[in-house]
Amino acid sequence: MKLTRRDFLKVSATTTGGLVALGATGCKRNPALSSLAKDDSNSIDGGEWKPTTCQGCTTWCPVEVKVVDGRAIKVKGNRYSKAHNGNICPRGHMSLQQVYDPDRIKVPMKRTNPKKGRNEDPKFVPITWDEAIEEIADRMLELRENNETHKYVTFRGRYTYMRDIIYGKFTKIFGSPNGISHSAICAEAEKFGSYYTEAYWGYRDYDLENTKYVLLWGADPLASNRQVPHSINAWGDVLDQAGVAVMDPRLSATAAKADEWLPVIPGEDGALAIAMAHVILAKGLWNKEFVGDFVDGKNRFKVGEEVDESTFKENYTNGVVKWWNLGLKDKTPQWAAKRSGISAKQIERVATDFAKAGPNVISWLATGASMHVRGGYTAMAAHALNGLVGSVDNKGGSIRHSDIPVDDFPGYKKYLDKVAKKGLEHHKMDQRGYKEFPALKKGKSGKGVVTNNAADAILDEEPYEIKVAIGYWNNFAFSCSGTDRWEEALTKLPFFVHITTNPAEMTQFADIVLPAAQHKYEKFGYVKSKANTHAYVTMNQPVIEPLWDVKMDETEVPWLIAEKMAEKGYDKLIKYFKTEIKDPETGKSPANEYEFSEYALKIRTQPLWDPKIKVNGDQINGWKEFRKLGVWNSESYKFKQNWDDFGTKTGKFEFYSETLKKALGKHAKKHHTDIDDILETCKYEARGELAFVPHYEEAYRWGEEREYPFVFFEHRSRLNREARSANCNWYQELKDVDPGDEAWNDVAKINPKDAKKLGIKTGDKIKLISPTGEIECEAKLWEGVRSGTVGKCYGQGHWAYGKVASEDYKNKLPRGGNNNEILPPDYERLSGSTARHGGVTRIKIKKI
Structure with missing residues (x-):
């Protein structure tokens, strides 16, 4: 596909002028809300603008999607957002190609080849949702029969706050301590x-x-x-x-x-x-x-x-x-x-x-x-x-965010039986809190997560063997450094379920694959964030009818598993879901997975939309109005509010x-x-x-300078939707919006002074070799990188995910190289964070 910037702008242009502006501060009822029913900009040119959320990065922007004849055709920022004032970035537009990606997983699938590995064909065959859920339930119930519920793990990737169903209540009531998030590969x-x-x-x-x-x-x-x-x-x-x-x-x-x-x-x-x-x-x-x-x-x-x-x-x-x-x-x-x-x-x-x-x-x-x-x-x-x-905490400076009044889900402990209670006594499987992994989140040993170490924990069976896992909205076999470890671990894992939109690298190791609803267009959820001195909650909601047989990962899938387990004699999960997750407006219990998803969202966000509850922010008149608006804004941040007590041990x-x-x-x-x-x-x-005290520590690097003379570093693309953009034509065609990069290519940027010594010129095929791996890409001579370093954008190198992301999807040939194949599996251990920046590894360059 050849696409000019002019074409892209025509498709993705966002209109923010002329929209009703929200007040800058205070918690009075917004005048725009009163005229919402009269706002004809919600129904123009035969279409309708519907609010939802972009999760292309952790900004989590409130957006609106224009839907015409049931099809999403355009995206813009949510006009009612005080944090973004109706603006979005290029990533928001590319989601249109993601939701209609022909390579999306369309139905549940089952692996028929028992051998696992990158070079093994899973030989997936389509099955029904009932068949898929039955096999999952059987595998999980087998753990309960053997008092091994702790040997189950939920691997969470990017999320909405409906995560507290699958990652929290579902996992804990079943009897496992192992809700393992992706957070430590992000920014802890x-x-x-x-x-x-x-x-x-x-x-x-x-x-x-x-x-x-x-x-x-x-x-x-x-x-x-x-x-x-x-x-x-x-x-x-x-x-x-x-x-x-x-x-x-x-x-x-x-x-x-x-x-x-x-x-x-x-x-x-x-x-x-x-x-x-x-x-x-x-x-x-x-x-x-x-x-x-x-x-x-x-x-x-x-x-x-x-x-x-x-x-x-x-x-x-x-x-x-x-x-x-x-x-x-x-x-x-x-x-x-x-x-x-x-x-x-x-x-x-x-x-x-x-x-x-x-x-x-x-x-x-x-x-x-x-x-x-x-x-x-x-x-x-x-x-x-x-x-x-x-x-x-000062004007013009670095600030926290205002309070966001959302509710928790009801407690679950009365639904724990003896098997579950015993399972929850075990240490979490990622080894957080071990001597070498303090993971000092909020001052507590082991409170954080050591995501990337989960691969080693599976391989070493330390602290115990993992037998069953469900992963959703994640791709650790691509996104974690030391990817070979994840491929080995997933090969060893006896039973793995992947809930995903696209057939990612992690999917190739799955026993059951479940097609996920796309978060922006097909899913209920909410997220919270802040910008422009305002905190906000923005709603994910279905704005189109899905083309394919997909389900919501965080709510519908655990409901279906709970139902199936109840049929087989274990009903604690479904009792919690039906008894505790009721519609806060009517008191009605959910009759199916879709109602369950909506009621769960209503419970968490009730303080924001229930007019009987007064909050310091937008005053919204009911659930229907909240769905029309799609966003709740706090009042503007009050500076210096923490100066008298920062919450540290000294208060200072x-x-x-x-x-x-x-x-x-x-x-x-x-x-x-x-x-x-x-x-x-x-x-x-x-x-x-x-x-x-804050102090200087010499950079720790893998590899000796005499053998590996260059310091490697990576950066992010403005088009990278959480590494999920690579199967979009727009991502590949417009990749050169990132300084130094090239369209439809994966380049390592080398300072011309360094390249001259090596006899390398732009366009040469090269290998980047670290102490732990090697990848192939092209050289790009560019003065915009420091001499002695090699810079490369993260996001290319997929050998799966789809026909655009990979050079040859059928034969698993990647487009360029995945940086995580040369980045060593190391950590900033005090936080549990993956060490992926700061030149953690040295490399050498070999011309092919």
């Missing part, structure tokens, strides 16, 4: 930084409207970070009113527009952040209102000199002098220049400009700077800059993290050792008190 190390400074485990919002300077740590807001539609819409104003500095080894779309580009050596962002903190303190540029000051007003932060803590009085922070003494006093720009590859002059200039523009500034941390083996402290250092300049913003000290101490005590031993086990360098 990023959350580590904000939690162990200000006790906030989550993605931050950023007040772009009022900011005066933005530091971007591996972030590319115009293309691939969170809140993309709002960032695209607001970035012109940001460039007019604020300075922008981008730390990234690649000239990203955002870096190309920035005032400063700092092409840092991958994994050495921490050196920059620590040196900038040094400059801010040494120059006396910290925010006195937030941090405090020396008692006599004299700055004692001098290079190489320790400071007496008693001479400084802090206001809303804890340990700024300790931080200086332990981790900053010697960390000058000259020191950082040798490690980061950025000149001391530029480091000092950026730090100075950033601090002088404070407190209305942003230090924007993203996964590229934090998801590496020693990335937890980098995340703390980058976020601590917000604390130094007083921009945390912690430069010296008593919160982290407590968490590490508890984990160490659990394993009868000390914190230093835990840090050594987790591949960190810090010992003693240094462990409790």
Whole structure:
């Protein structure tokens, strides 16, 4: 297919002008809601605009889909969204090709070839839903008969908050502790930084409207970070009113527009952040209102000199002098220049400009700077800059999100029988909380998830064998580093069910394949997020009749399994579903899986749409109106609301993290050792008190430089819908919207200076070889990557998924190479996060 940008824009053009604007703040009833019934823009040209949600990334944008004669033909941003003001990004439009993808799985299928492996044909044959569900129920009930319910696992991928049915209640009532989410292959190390400074485990919002300077740590807001539609819409104003500095080894779309580009050596962002903190303190540029000051007003932060803590009085922070003494006093720009590859002059200039523009500034941390083996402290250092300049929880700065009043599902414990209770006593199968995997989510040992380690747990049968698994909306055999381990694990797994829209790599190892409803067009659910100082809930709902025999993964499938189990004598699950999940308007119990899905959604979101419940945000008059609107908005964020108590152990913003000290101490005590031993086990360098402050850690890399001379890094495409875009023609034809990339191709971007030494030119077929694997792609000479590094976009390399995604789908030949085949299976262990950024591996290049 040949498609020009003009053609794409004709198809995907979004109209936002002339729409009714929502008020900026407050919780009064929106005037737009009163005129909703009269709004004829919902029925134009013979079609109807229907609200739902785009989940092409974790922005989770409220959108509207134009449906004509039952067919979805166009997408735009939801006019009622205060977070995005009716805007979406290119990813939102590509979903049209996904829902009507001819390669979608259309009916349930069963494997007939007992042998598993990449090179084995599963020989799938179509079966009915009843046949598929019966086999699943039989396999699960066999575990119950043998008191082995803990040997079942639900592998969750991308989700709506209906996840709490299949991933939560279904799995637990059955008797397994094993709801294993994908979260740790996404960004948990990023959350580590904000939690162990200000006790906030989550993605931050950023007040772009009022900011005066933005530091971007591996972030590319115009293309691939969170809140993309709002960032695209607001970035012109940001460039007019604020300075922008981008730390990234690649000239990203955002870096190309920035005032400063700092092409840092991958994994050495921490050196920059620590040196900038040094400059801010040494120059006396910290925010006195937030941090405090020396008692006599004299700055004692001098290079190489320790400071007496008693001479400084802090206001809303804890340990700024300790931080200086332990981790900053010697960390000058000259020191950082040798490690980061950025000149001391530029480091000092950026730090100075950033601090002088404070407190209305942003230090924007993203996964590229934090998801590496020693990335937890980098995340703390980058976020601590917000604390130094007083921009945390402040106007124009880094903020949390407003409260979102949704209900939980009713409790399930009275539906547990003896078998289930015994099964739930077992440790989760991903080894979270083991000595080498602290996974310190929200300060608790083992509270996080170690997603990628689940493959090793299956292979090693540690802590026990896994016999039955259901995976949904995931593709770990493609999306996890060290993919060969997942292929081995899935080959070993006795019975695997995959609920999916397309025949992904993970599907090739399944025993039963169930066709999933497409989240944006065919499914009930809701998600919550934030942008533009507003939190919001946006609804997924069916806007078209499905063409194929699909079911909703998180609700309809567990209902059907529960029904089938009840027929066979085990009725606890269906009793919970029918007794506890009732229509909150009528009190009616669900009669089928579709009603169950809608009632479950109504229960969770009732505080948002029930006019009898007063909330601080949009006042919506009933369920029908909520379905017409598709989105609920909070009131605008109130700045400085956490300054009096951040929720940390000290209640302060912690430069010296008593919160982290407590968490590490508890984990160490659990394993009868000390914190230093835990840090050594987790591949960190810090010992003693240094462990409790943001500090520099040398980048940890696989491979020796003499054999593997290049540092490899990857980035994301602005067209990548959670790695699910590759079977769309639009994705392939327009791939060159990503700086340095090529349409219908997979290229490794190499600096011309490096390529000249190797005798490589653009278009040459090459192999990228790491200590753990190799892939093939094409070379692209490009000045936009730092010399000594090789950059490659993630998303190509599918050997399954469909006829467009792969070069030769029938023969399982990939289009380009999957980065995860050369990325080693390593971790940022304090958070449980997969280490996939920061130059975690070195590579060598071989011309084919």
